[in-house]
Amino acid sequence: MITGAEIMVRCLESEQVGLVFGYPGAAICPFYDSLSQSKIRHILVRQEQNAAHAASGYARACGKPGVCVATSGPGATNLITGIATAYMDSIPLIAITGQVNQWLLGRDVFQEADITGACESFTKHSYLVKDVSDLPRVFKEAFHIASTGRPGPVLIDIPTDVQTAEIGSFDYPQKAEIAGYRPRTQGHAVQVRRAAEAVRKSKRPLIVCGGGVVSAAAREELISFAQENQIPVVSTMMGLGVMPMDSPLYFGMIGMHGHENANRAIHAADCILLCGARVGDRAVNDPEKITEKSMIIHIDVDPAEIGKNMDVDIPIVGDVRLVLKSLAQQMGAAPETGEWVRRLARDKAEFVPHGTPQNGTGFVEPRSFFRALSAMMRENAILISDVGQNQIWAASSFNVKLGRFLTSGGLGTMGYSLPAAVGAKLAKPDRQVVCICGDGAFQMSMCELATLCESGAEVKIVLMQNSRLGMVWELQNRYYGGRCPATELEGNPDFVALAGAYGIRSALADSNGSAERLAREMLESRGPFLLVCRVDPGAPTL
Amino acid sequence: MKHTLSVLVENQPGVLSRVASLFARRGFNIDSLAVGTTQNPKISRMTILVDGDDHLVEQVEKQLNKLIPVIKVKVLEPGAFVSSELTLVKVACKPKQHAEVLNVARLMGADVIDVAAASLTLRFAGDEERSRTLLELLTPYGLREVVRAGSIAIEKGSGVLKNNKE
Numbered sequence: 001m002i003t004g005a006e007i008m009v010r011c012l013e014s015e016q017v018g019l020v021f022g023y024p025g026a027a028i029c030p031f032y033d034s035l036s037q038s039k040i041r042h043i044l045v046r047q048e049q050n051a052a053h054a055a056s057g058y059a060r061a062c063g064k065p066g067v068c069v070a071t072s073g074p075g076a077t078n079l080i081t082g083i084a085t086a087y088m089d090s091i092p093l094i095a096i097t098g099q100v101n102q103w104l105l106g107r108d109v110f111q112e113a114d115i116t117g118a119c120e121s122f123t124k125h126s127y128l129v130k131d132v133s134d135l136p137r138v139f140k141e142a143f144h145i146a147s148t149g150r151p152g153p154v155l156i157d158i159p160t161d162v163q164t165a166e167i168g169s170f171d172y173p174q175k176a177e178i179a180g181y182r183p184r185t186q187g188h189a190v191q192v193r194r195a196a197e198a199v200r201k202s203k204r205p206l207i208v209c210g211g212g213v214v215s216a217a218a219r220e221e222l223i224s225f226a227q228e229n230q231i232p233v234v235s236t237m238m239g240l241g242v243m244p245m246d247s248p249l250y251f252g253m254i255g256m257h258g259h260e261n262a263n264r265a266i267h268a269a270d271c272i273l274l275c276g277a278r279v280g281d282r283a284v285n286d287p288e289k290i291t292e293k294s295m296i297i298h299i300d301v302d303p304a305e306i307g308k309n310m311d312v313d314i315p316i317v318g319d320v321r322l323v324l325k326s327l328a329q330q331m332g333a334a335p336e337t338g339e340w341v342r343r344l345a346r347d348k349a350e351f352v353p354h355g356t357p358q359n360g361t362g363f364v365e366p367r368s369f370f371r372a373l374s375a376m377m378r379e380n381a382i383l384i385s386d387v388g389q390n391q392i393w394a395a396s397s398f399n400v401k402l403g404r405f406l407t408s409g410g411l412g413t414m415g416y417s418l419p420a421a422v423g424a425k426l427a428k429p430d431r432q433v434v435c436i437c438g439d440g441a442f443q444m445s446m447c448e449l450a451t452l453c454e455s456g457a458e459v460k461i462v463l464m465q466n467s468r469l470g471m472v473w474e475l476q477n478r479y480y481g482g483r484c485p486a487t488e489l490e491g492n493p494d495f496v497a498l499a500g501a502y503g504i505r506s507a508l509a510d511s512n513g514s515a516e517r518l519a520r521e522m523l524e525s526r527g528p529f530l531l532v533c534r535v536d537p538g539a540p541t542l
Numbered sequence: 543m544k545h546t547l548s549v550l551v552e553n554q555p556g557v558l559s560r561v562a563s564l565f566a567r568r569g570f571n572i573d574s575l576a577v578g579t580t581q582n583p584k585i586s587r588m589t590i591l592v593d594g595d596d597h598l599v600e601q602v603e604k605q606l607n608k609l610i611p612v613i614k615v616k617v618l619e620p621g622a623f624v625s626s627e628l629t630l631v632k633v634a635c636k637p638k639q640h641a642e643v644l645n646v647a648r649l650m651g652a653d654v655i656d657v658a659a660a661s662l663t664l665r666f667a668g669d670e671e672r673s674r675t676l677l678e679l680l681t682p683y684g685l686r687e688v689v690r691a692g693s694i695a696i697e698k699g700s701g702v703l704k705n706n707k708e
Contacts, residue, residue: 120559145610179705180551180613304605
């Protein structure tokens with residue numbers, strides 16, 4: 001005989017899960033008991049939300065679904081922000097929650113919460129398992145749904161009595177059979193041919209690279225398509241780092257916080273190839289102005305994204321990697337883009353990077369610091385930014401070469417970077433992992449310093465301390481007559497001492513010179529490190 | 543403009559809530575929604591009426607397709623389907639008016655399902671327009687209670703909405 005809890009563990013093993021992030025509680029105890037008998041490593045976070053963020057960082061760094069576990073009621077509801085974050089950024093995630101015994105369902109007993117109902121809007125799909133014999137099928141389906149098509153989070157809610165129930169044997173299905181789920185991966189041949197012709201005939205083609213390119217692992221295909229056809233590339237925040245930023249065909253990040261020359265490029269193009277980009281309002285402010293002047297080709301694995309925010313001339317539903325491959329085969333002659341590329345290069349040269357290093361003022365100038373930091377980090381390093389000014393400084397000034405830039409682009413979740421960095425480092429122990437945060441965001445998840453210590457993940461943290469919620473403060477200054485309620489952080493602790501209390505090495509930088517010296521020391525040191533950079537409270541985002 | 547969608551879904555608990563939640567979250571307004579099982583007990587069919595332009599109905603269709611328990615979605619072509627809805631109506635009606643109301647019922651093809659001293663209750667099945675006509679004809683007598691089940695629709699001809707699984 002085998003229990004439901006043992007089946008859950010066997011399912012995870014069958015999916016080659018080696019690591020889960022979680023926080024136990026009574027309703028998930030049977031599972032934890034079985035997990036302790038398995039080789040699967042469990043990372044104990046200090047708050048459930050961070051289990052979801054850590055699993056999401058893990059998934060983004062290695063491409064496999066991340067797994068997080070919580071108990072019923074408050075454990076499960078604490079996961080919601082992490083699940084919603086993964087949903088908005090299309091991250092494959094499996095969230096396992098314990099539930100009260102089935103005979104108590106719907107009676108508002110201690111620690112009961114309708115978590116599948118609560119997560120309806122934030123999951124790709126969810127399950128409430130009522131029969132122990134359904135567990136293998138449900139797990140198989142969940143992993144399949146989370147990691148195929150447009151990736152996303154799947155929740156599995158399992159009552160305690162299902163975890164303790166027994167059945168005769170464990171048999172993991174080979175395949176998931178779901179009638180209503182057949183993601184299309186190959187682009188429609190006719191549409192691909194039409195797209196190739198449109199690109200070939202265009203004078204000013206432009207690729208807009210979004211997060212979908214990362215999800216589809218289409219980096220190589222995108223780079224080679226751009227290079228072979230000499231098509232310039234701009235990126236959304238979620239697509240940062242796909243195109244090496246030192247490439248002569250790369251022209252920066254579009255959007256509200258993007259580079260002006262990149263925004264100009266998208267308005268001047270006559271043929272735009274949207275690759276896995278959902279045309280969010282922060283990336284493209286006025287889609288109508290662009291569609292008026294340009295032919296729009298949109299490649300996305302999720303048909304619902306095509307035409308949602310921008311009218312499209314040639315829709316192609318499919319996996320960006322496969323579509324770009326077949327598009328490359330259909331291209332034939334490359335378009336003549338010499339003049340267009342030169343024009344964009346002139347534009348880019350006009351755009352002077354913001355920020356000059358500051359010494360002797362008591363502050364670190366953030367944008368020039370990020371340029372210096374990227375020069376000293378390894379080519380394949382993973383940089384994880386939080387949300388706020390630190391994110392915009394990093395996104396617009398950090399130079400991603402062969403590495404990755406991870407951030408909560410869709411939901412904009414503060415407190416994301418530290419737990420996500422722990423997950424990313426555990427997924428890729430050989431890669432340098434640096435997390436960037438502001439003093440607001442850091443305080444939303446600084447309890448995870450304990451997880452960092454316990455897990456032994458060698459994450460380096462750069463804390464940009466300007467003692468305010470800088471992004472909102474800027475907004476208040478611009479649109480609320482300079483009245484800035486509730487955005488100054490008066491009660492900040494001594495962050496260096498705080499790190500010390502956890503036994504984490506730490507240092508304070510008060511000039512660009514000292515910041516660069518200490519950053520080098522941080523990168524060369526072993527173990528986690530917290531570098532606090534004191535930033536002028538008035539330092540602007542752009 | 544009103545659009546009629548025919549949707550095959552897996553017959554599981556929670557599916558209706560997923561569909562309803564999708565409409566709520568995306569700000570789509572449902573005009574009418576009717577659900578029932580099909581000849582296959584594992585599959586239910588929903589008929590959904592939404593009011594909006596082509597862009598909206600395209601979004602509704604695509605978003606519905608994203609839901610895992612949704613097997614098939616079809617926007618029915620105007621003129622290419624027949625529809626019907628069930629209406630129960632309690633008409634205020636003194637005994638001396640019975641003949642008149644019964645006459646309206648007979649002309650419209652409604653059944654009398656309950657008779658009381660001061661009311662007659664009719665049951666009517668027909669498309670939305672005929673239901674409306676019936677209610678208009680009964681209004682002068684006084685409509686005490688009206689219950690409508692929402693429209694269900696089926697395509698004309700021998701074509702069927704296929705479940706890809708079968």
